[in-house]
Amino acid sequence: MSGITSIHLVENALLVSIHDDVTDTEIIDLQDTLSHRISEENVRGVVLDISALEIVDTFVGRVIAQLAGISRLLDAETYVVGMRPAVAVTLVELGMYLPETKTALSLTHALSQLRRA
Amino acid sequence: MSGITSIHLVENALLVSIHDDVTDTEIIDLQDTLSHRISEENVRGVVLDISALEIVDTFVGRVIAQLAGISRLLDAETYVVGMRPAVAVTLVELGMYLPETKTALSLTHALSQLRRA
Numbered sequence: 001m002s003g004i005t006s007i008h009l010v011e012n013a014l015l016v017s018i019h020d021d022v023t024d025t026e027i028i029d030l031q032d033t034l035s036h037r038i039s040e041e042n043v044r045g046v047v048l049d050i051s052a053l054e055i056v057d058t059f060v061g062r063v064i065a066q067l068a069g070i071s072r073l074l075d076a077e078t079y080v081v082g083m084r085p086a087v088a089v090t091l092v093e094l095g096m097y098l099p100e101t102k103t104a105l106s107l108t109h110a111l112s113q114l115r116r117a
Numbered sequence: 118m119s120g121i122t123s124i125h126l127v128e129n130a131l132l133v134s135i136h137d138d139v140t141d142t143e144i145i146d147l148q149d150t151l152s153h154r155i156s157e158e159n160v161r162g163v164v165l166d167i168s169a170l171e172i173v174d175t176f177v178g179r180v181i182a183q184l185a186g187i188s189r190l191l192d193a194e195t196y197v198v199g200m201r202p203a204v205a206v207t208l209v210e211l212g213m214y215l216p217e218t219k220t221a222l223s224l225t226h227a228l229s230q231l232r233r234a
Contacts, residue, residue, distance in 0.1 A: 080190075083190055083191060084156070085149075085152035085153045085155070085156045085191065086149075086152070087190075088152050088187045088190040088191050089148050089149060089152050089187055091186075091190060092148075092183045092186040092187045092190065093183070097186045097189070097190075097217065098190065102192075103189065103190050103191060103192040104192055105159070105192055109192075
């Protein structure tokens with residue numbers, strides 16, 4: 001899986017950091033690992049940290065949407081944290097509204113929302 | 118940005134007034150400015166005042182939808198205020214149900230809903 005992505009358990013959520021040079025094969029590995037860990041560790045949420053991403057394209061947008069879709073099907077909510085303004089603008093211009101995800105300002109905010117959920 | 122749009126901070130929300138002669142380039146500026154201000158000023162909501170709009174078309178509908186989409190991705194709720202009945206009818210006829218937005222009768226109503234959120 002190299003240095004591109006890391007998955008850490010924080011409280012009842014899995015924190016996934018997505019690096020900006022993520023590739024197709026790494027994403028397939030990540031989907032696989034993440035889905036198993038959601039299922040085995042019985043987590044309530046997945047927090048995708050995308051603060052490393054300065055720009056996005058349809059590939060990265062699709063990656064986020066797919067990870068959120070997988071998480072929802074496994075009964076975990078997805079929070080995206082660290083989104084830059086330019087990334088939000090680009091995603092919407094690409095028509096990628098990420099309906100499956102919630103956004104939180106930081107990991108702390110995401111965890112506090114998950115505690116209340 | 119000229120006289121078409123203005124952004125004001127009111128309590129914990131950004132009030133955006135959309136004028137009826139908004140153009141493509143102005144909207145791109147607005148998206149950019151708004152997304153940065155949401156992120157920097159850590160606001161909870163965006164209130165889009167569209168009372169100046171007497172008619173809408175798919176362009177304006179898409180503008181509203183995109184502003185709401187960007188706001189949601191940056192963790193701010195969007196309220197649309199001042200919508201005329203004819204505008205609501207047209208938007209629905211165009212198939213633009215604006216699922217990302219909430220509607221409030223006035224700025225006061227929107228702010229009180231944001232306070233409770």
